[in-house]
Amino acid sequence: MSDPIDRILDAVEAGESIIKNRDVLRLDYVPDKIQYRDSEMEQVTQSLSPILRQSRPSNLLLYGEPGTGKTLVIKKVIENIKQRVEKSNFPINVAYSNSKNETAVYGLLVSLGRQLDLNEKELPTTGLAISEIFKRILNKINEQKLNVIFVIDEIDNLAEKAQKTGNDILYQLTRANERLEQGSLTLVGISNRLTFRDLLDPRVISSLGEEEIIFTNYNVEQIKTILRERIKEAFVENAVEEPALDLCAGKAAQQHGDARRAIDLLLKAGEIADRRQSKKVTDIHIREAFDKIEEKLVKTTLEKYPLHKKLVVIAVMRASNFTTGEIYQIYKNLCKVLGRDELTNRRITQMLSEIELFGIISGRIVNQGSHGSTKKFELKVPSETVKMAFKDSKEDGLTLQDII
DNA sequence: CCTCCACAGGAACTGATGGCGT
DNA sequence: ACGCCATCAGTTCCTGTGGAGG
Numbered sequence: 521m522s523d524p525i526d527r528i529l530d531a532v533e534a535g536e537s538i539i540k541n542r543d544v545l546r547l548d549y550v551p552d553k554i555q556y557r558d559s560e561m562e563q564v565t566q567s568l569s570p571i572l573r574q575s576r577p578s579n580l581l582l583y584g585e586p587g588t589g590k591t592l593v594i595k596k597v598i599e600n601i602k603q604r605v606e607k608s609n610f611p612i613n614v615a616y617s618n619s620k621n622e623t624a625v626y627g628l629l630v631s632l633g634r635q636l637d638l639n640e641k642e643l644p645t646t647g648l649a650i651s652e653i654f655k656r657i658l659n660k661i662n663e664q665k666l667n668v669i670f671v672i673d674e675i676d677n678l679a680e681k682a683q684k685t686g687n688d689i690l691y692q693l694t695r696a697n698e699r700l701e702q703g704s705l706t707l708v709g710i711s712n713r714l715t716f717r718d719l720l721d722p723r724v725i726s727s728l729g730e731e732e733i734i735f736t737n738y739n740v741e742q743i744k745t746i747l748r749e750r751i752k753e754a755f756v757e758n759a760v761e762e763p764a765l766d767l768c769a770g771k772a773a774q775q776h777g778d779a780r781r782a783i784d785l786l787l788k789a790g791e792i793a794d795r796r797q798s799k800k801v802t803d804i805h806i807r808e809a810f811d812k813i814e815e816k817l818v819k820t821t822l823e824k825y826p827l828h829k830k831l832v833v834i835a836v837m838r839a840s841n842f843t844t845g846e847i848y849q850i851y852k853n854l855c856k857v858l859g860r861d862e863l864t865n866r867r868i869t870q871m872l873s874e875i876e877l878f879g880i881i882s883g884r885i886v887n888q889g890s891h892g893s894t895k896k897f898e899l900k901v902p903s904e905t906v907k908m909a910f911k912d913s914k915e916d917g918l919t920l921q922d923i924i
Numbered sequence: 925c926c927t928c929c930a931c932a933g934g935a936a937c938t939g940a941t942g943g944c945g946t
Numbered sequence: 947a948c949g950c951c952a953t954c955a956g957t958t959c960c961t962g963t964g965g966a967g968g
Contacts, residue, residue, distance in 0.1 A: 625952090645943085646943050647942070648943085648952085649952080652945095844931065864956075864958085866957070889929080891929060891966080
């Protein structure tokens with residue numbers, strides 16, 4: 521057994537951890553009071569409260585950038601409502617789903633349905649028409665007289681997918697109540713983008729946007745307050761130094777005031793401090809944690825890429841600041857070396873922009889006059905990270921070891 | 925001023941996959 | 947057994963674009 525592991529185990533055993541309550545720093549933790557969101561809490565409660573009288577609440581649309589407490593507020597309000605309702609014993613069902621976690625409209629509906637206790641048989645993960653899935657969900661609501669709240673996070677994502685496939689699922693959802701004889705369905709949409717309305721059918725906007733609530737970004741001071749609150753619960757006293765707090769809040773403010781990230785960063789930094797057997801979390805730990813999170817994210821993303829996408833990354837790594845055409849040539853060579861069929865230019869262009877979107881490479885459009893206009897790409901992460909990620913990758917028996 | 929290059933990137937299509945209902 | 951329906955990676959075809967060189 522290696523030394524550091526021993527040390528960690530010893531430290532934990534001796535109760536030396538400076539983190540006394542880890543759960544408080546988890547992403548799904550709902551605090552008793554959500555800082556700076558009193559009026560939002562009130563508005564959401566107001567919109568959803570009709571359900572207490574067993575009538576249908578307004579559909580709801582929440583806007584705000586990531587980490588502004590949208591999900592927390594919804595969860596909290598629903599928690600409150602559920603507590604009220606418990607005694608009166610009529611059922612409220614809440615199903616939460618994040619559009620980004622589902623690759624397609626189908627999956628999202630199934631995930632919502634599952635939370636209404638529809639099992640594998642009643643709601644198979646594939647094979648049915650979307651309208652059929654929808655019908656089954658409505659039947660369930662109708663038969664059991666459920667009062668259902670669907671919370672759809674990142675609903676802009678869903679709207680995009682639906683639009684691409686010409687599906688009117690959002691319209692169906694907002695109008696579902698007209699098809700229900702008993703029970704009710706309320707839709708709560710959460711979107712990160714204000715511009716999301718443009719994607720929607722006007723009929724959907726009118727019913728989904730019955731109530732709209734906008735969550736403003738937190739500023740550095742507010743994030744600090746939020747962090748302090750959590751620190752009080754999560755850490756032993758005086759465990760987090762002031763400069764560390766400043767840096768943590770600062771990093772989050774760079775991400776448009778994303779409190780969620782700040783909290784996660786704090787947790788990781790705390791773990792690092794623990795591992796170092798430090799009694800305090802310092803700004804050095806924060807910085808280290810920040811780099812770790814970034815690197816891990818990049819690495820897992822790269823590992824999950826399919827073979828050809830990996831090859832494209834390798835091509836960019838080999839040819840920094842080269843044009844699309846040149847990268848394509850290198851990519852084709854790589855394919856030849858590995859004995860694989862190459863994909864078309866168009867597909868590679870597509871992949872390049874997908875990889876760029878994630879920030880692993882960056883491209884800028886350059887005009888070379890009579891030599892045309894193209895895009896030049898460069899790697900934005902250390903090439904070591906890429907090599908580490910691809911070192912052990914196996915694509916049906918093929919290793920990338922030799923070409924990196 | 926016009927041309928023309930080397931792509932960017934949208935849109936529509938294809939073919940494989942996979943599991944359903946009948 | 948068969949058709950249906952949705953998804954997904956990839957292809958085909960396309961129009962658009964900015965400026966160096968004529």
